[in-house]
Amino acid sequence: MRLSKRGEYGLKALIELAANDAEDVIRIRELAEREQIPLKFLEQILLALKNAGLLQSRRGVNGGYYLARPADEITLGQVVRTLDGPVAPIRCVSQMAYERCVCPDENTCGLRLAMLDVRNAIADVLDHTTLADAARRANKRARKMRSRAAR
Template sequence: MRLSKRGEYGLRAMISLANMLDANQQNPIIPIKEISRTENIPIKFLEQILLTLKNAGLLQSKMGFGGGYYLAKPPTEINLGQIVRILDGPLAPIRCVSQMAYEPCACPNEATCGLRMVMRDVRNAIANILDNTTLADVTERVNRTPFEV
């Protein structure tokens, strides 16, 4: 049930970019090198990950001197489910309960397959959290945390 490094790094990078919005919600342009340094992610690996997220429409970039990456949409409109699916594929533990990549499984009758019923619940539980948590939610939660503890 694990998240790959690819997925983890991608999430960390996106959360990091969302945290860099200033008070006016202006979207700063951050070079890969800087994200790599602050998040401790191998730079060439991060390049690939950010490029993938860009091609999927979650990031935009500016090339050349003074360039870098920035969020393609406000943090309220990007959720963690999107990011994980782009980098790691379906959230579902087994394909026969996947919404985005359904495939039939080997069991004789899917409608009465006990494993499938439970795994559908698991998929829905994961999706409910990740699809309903935006980058803005994460930022807000982190900012709130020190005062709660």
């Protein structure tokens, strides 16, 4: 049930991009430093995200990355599936990578039915939380902390 570092780093970077009021690019190095991510590893991750159509980039001097779509149109689910593959705990309940299992009848397999619930619970959260949501929640909390500190 684990999110890989790949997934973790990718999400962090995208949330950072979402927080950084859209449309101005950010360099990989910048993101890597802010989030403490190995630079070359992050390169690969952002590239994969770009090839999946979630990011766009500008090359050369003053280059960098920016979100391919508005932050509230990119869900965490899309990101996780791109970087970590299927969200389902077992293949026979996966939408994106279904594979029949060995049990004689899928509809009478207690394990499968339970894991289907798990898959749906995970997908529900991941597919209904956008980068904008994640960025907003972070900022809201941060603002609350700052105003408390200011008193």
